[in-house]
Amino acid sequence: MNDNVLRYVKRVFNVITILGFVATIVGGVYLWRLGAFQNQAVLQQLIVAHRFLGPLIFLCMQVLQVIVPIIPGGITMAAGVMIFGPVWGFIYNYFGIVAGSFLLFHFGKKYGSSLAKTFVKEKTYNKYMAWLDKGQKRFNIVFALLILSPIAPDDALVLIASQTKMSWKFFTWSILLCKPLPILLYSYLLIFGGDVLGHFL
Numbered sequence: 001m002n003d004n005v006l007r008y009v010k011r012v013f014n015v016i017t018i019l020g021f022v023a024t025i026v027g028g029v030y031l032w033r034l035g036a037f038q039n040q041a042v043l044q045q046l047i048v049a050h051r052f053l054g055p056l057i058f059l060c061m062q063v064l065q066v067i068v069p070i071i072p073g074g075i076t077m078a079a080g081v082m083i084f085g086p087v088w089g090f091i092y093n094y095f096g097i098v099a100g101s102f103l104l105f106h107f108g109k110k111y112g113s114s115l116a117k118t119f120v121k122e123k124t125y126n127k128y129m130a131w132l133d134k135g136q137k138r139f140n141i142v143f144a145l146l147i148l149s150p151i152a153p154d155d156a157l158v159l160i161a162s163q164t165k166m167s168w169k170f171f172t173w174s175i176l177l178c179k180p181l182p183i184l185l186y187s188y189l190l191i192f193g194g195d196v197l198g199h200f201l
Helices: 003-034 040-049 053-067 073-111 113-119 122-134 136-148 154-161 168-178 180-199
Strands: none
Touching (some): 073 154, 073 180, 113 154, 122 136, 136 154
């Protein structure tokens, strides 16, 4: 992939990000005017009315969110739990993020370091790639531990990992086993963190 193509791809991704952000604002205002944020019953009625389309759109949005960060991932995770409830919200979050991570890893493997460096800051890229000096096995362990953390830059880590000799098998198991905890912590902390904090103030 030459530099001109990369610049074009990045420009397209930037446009998609902006459009997605605008669509999110418009959608949020629409839901607010319907009273979905003030009354959970209204939100539940919307979900029942779009029983199949709603989850499908949310899943696609989560997949896209991993590849093209339209809005902060934590917000969409919390939204999933609020909209679909704790069980289905977690399930939709999990499958969407896992599928997006697999696609991102595939794109990184296919298009190489030029793609990774286009979307990952040079300082961040060099920092994590320096772990390879201690061997692929050490890199793999650190990668899995960071994926387990709710504050690690997961998308950047996935792209960087795709530039190493990490196998698909190790990557797959790392994502499948390590993703549930940060998804739970991040989404529920954003929703209930304020209430919990209020008890200590």
